[in-house]
Amino acid sequence: MWVLLLIPACAAAVLSCLRLVRVAATADSLAGLTAARPEEAVGVGLFETAYLAGGPSRVVDLALVRMAGRGRLHLAHTGWTTVVDPQGRSRLERALIGEIGPDGQCRTADLRAALAAHQTVRDIGERLTMAGLATPLAVRENALLAIKQVRYAMLLAVGLLAVALVLTTPGTGEAATAAAWFALPLVLTGGTLLMARVDVHAYTAWAAPAGQAVLRAACLPWQFGPVDDAERELLTAVAMVGPDAVPDARLRAALRG
Secondary structure, eight states, X not given: OHHHHHHHHHHHHHHHHHHXXXXXXXXXXXXXXXXXXXXXXXXXXXXXXXXXXXXXXXXXXXXXXXXXXXXXEEEOTTSEEEESOOOOSSHXXXXXXXXXXXXXXXEHHXXXXXXXXXXXXXXXXXXXXXXXXXXXXXXXXXXXXXXXXXXXXXHHHHHHHHXXXXXXXXXXXXXXXXXXXXXXXXXXXXXXXXXXXXXXXXXXXXXXXXXXHHHHXXXXXXXXXXXXXXXXXHHHHHHHHOGGGOSOHHHHXXXXX
């Protein structure tokens, strides 16, 4: 009976591992085709740094904190965002105000989701991807999905092994035989996940290896006009680690919707 449980466990393990290997190979080939350019040619500023560190949602967080800190938005801890100054100073700010709508007020969670999908934010990612600094969205999504499928296959093998052990006849040695055979999908999925930590993990981050180097260097050309040291420190922290860097608890609550 346990053999019938071994078949789906092995099938799921093999198929998920093959998918992960294929994703890794595709990612390597795309990385080789990407023509990297110096970050100075791309213009790596605060918003680009935010994208490399946390993706589109981090860009939105930075924009909200920056506009709220300068008094152009009011972020309520109740989950609403209100426009105070409707004149956007940049393309991203104008996109943000446009997503709020003509009423000048909307739910913060809805605003964050809409702006993260806006073409203005996507352009930041596309520009960084073309420069070889950001991981292509398709590659990142495929890598995350493939890793998740291998994990599910491992959990499936563990679950089916538990069922198989329950169904075996005690005292016949059948349980040991079943455990030995189920070790095959478990070793395969476990080994593939270890491989993924080395070969695929880099493609699950928003920043490509070159972009990770930019983040580590932390040499940011400030391109957003004069700012004082306190604002610069706050905006840099938000770009790198997100809303957790905001010292105001009410503003943190507002950013989290």
